[in-house]
Amino acid sequence: MKTALTIAGSDSSGGAGIQADIKTMTANGVYAMSAITALTAQNTTGVTDIVEVTPEFLGKQLDSIFTDIYPDAVKIGMVSSAGLIKTISEKLKFYHAKNIVVDPVMVSTSGSKLLQDDAVETLKNDIFHQAILLTPNIPEASVLSGISIINEADMIKAAKIISKEYGCAVLCKGGHSINDANDLLYYNHEYRWFIGDRVDNKNTHGTGCTLSSAIASGLAKGMDLQGSIEFAKEYVSGALWAMLDLGKGSGPLNHVWNVYTDAKIINK
Numbered sequence: 001m002k003t004a005l006t007i008a009g010s011d012s013s014g015g016a017g018i019q020a021d022i023k024t025m026t027a028n029g030v031y032a033m034s035a036i037t038a039l040t041a042q043n044t045t046g047v048t049d050i051v052e053v054t055p056e057f058l059g060k061q062l063d064s065i066f067t068d069i070y071p072d073a074v075k076i077g078m079v080s081s082a083g084l085i086k087t088i089s090e091k092l093k094f095y096h097a098k099n100i101v102v103d104p105v106m107v108s109t110s111g112s113k114l115l116q117d118d119a120v121e122t123l124k125n126d127i128f129h130q131a132i133l134l135t136p137n138i139p140e141a142s143v144l145s146g147i148s149i150i151n152e153a154d155m156i157k158a159a160k161i162i163s164k165e166y167g168c169a170v171l172c173k174g175g176h177s178i179n180d181a182n183d184l185l186y187y188n189h190e191y192r193w194f195i196g197d198r199v200d201n202k203n204t205h206g207t208g209c210t211l212s213s214a215i216a217s218g219l220a221k222g223m224d225l226q227g228s229i230e231f232a233k234e235y236v237s238g239a240l241w242a243m244l245d246l247g248k249g250s251g252p253l254n255h256v257w258n259v260y261t262d263a264k265i266i267n268k
């Protein structure tokens with residue numbers, strides 16, 4: 001069985017973060033492991049508190065994982081603060097981690113800050129150049145490129161700037177755009193759109209986490225980057241189409257829509 005690791009924060013409501021990643025990897029036939037950066041007290045309406053682990057403890061989680069069950073791919077999500085990012089960077093280098101997908105999580109759908117302001121520079125300098133792919137959403141791509149993004153041409157411009165700066169592929173996700181949910185991949189002077197019809201579903205908590213961990217699952221299974229993105233986009237669209245409706249706010253996706261094919265039965 002192929003293996004994947006998520007380095008991210010825990011979401012007590014199970015829709016985003018570590019929980020979304022483990023569900024995604026498992027539903028797609030990959031053995032999932034986790035190194036937790038922070039615990040969030042969170043539900044579909046918002047985040048009420050965050051407790052970070054220490055960099056030392058995060059380092060021990062990563063040592064335990066890499067010295068035993070080596071991951072075929074690594075997904076990085078909420079990393080919270082500079083000290084934790086430094087530890088992640090050192091350990092990934094030390095263990096020659098491969099197929100690293102970085103979702104530069106900054107703010108939750110519900111509006112809470114998940115990355116400290118002074119940690120953005122550390123994330124850029126210490127992690128990005130180790131990645132095969134960065135998956136910013138539109139607000140994150142805007143912060144990282146320094147340009148405002150209001151249309152698809154801006155998405156291309158922003159992805160190009162980020163890709164040139166860090167020497168890796170960039171997938172600018174279009175979930176926050178007013179048009180269809182089209183995602184833009186830029187790498188090596190070339191770009192490609194991954195087209196997705198917008199699903200009319202207010203429950204989008206965890207879409208970004210789910211997409212990046214599905215991409216990591218594809219890479220772990222030996223698919224190439226574009227094949228992994230195609231597969232991940234289909235998986236997220238299916239999880240939205242399944243129309244799970246839980247919680248009082250922006251609810252979670254149905255991560256097992258592809259395992260139990262009758263969505264009506266599992267949504268009961």
Ligand SMILES: Nc1ncnc2c1ncn2[C@@H]1O[C@H](COP(=O)(O)OP(=O)(O)O)[C@@H](O)[C@H]1O
Nearest residue numbers: 137173174175176181182197198199207208211
């Ligand atoms: N309503 C929607 N219908 C279809 N796809 C969506 C919808 N909202 C988001 N997506 C897709 O979900 C993935 C995550 O995108 P996005 O929501 O922009 O990320 P984030 O959760 O990081 O803000 C992307 O592939 C995006 O196109």
Ligand SMILES: Cc1ncc(COP(=O)(O)O)c(N)n1
Nearest residue numbers: 009010016017108109205206
């Ligand atoms: C622990 C954790 N990690 C990531 C997200 C972002 O997910 P979303 O943008 O869908 O709120 C989150 N809400 N919580």
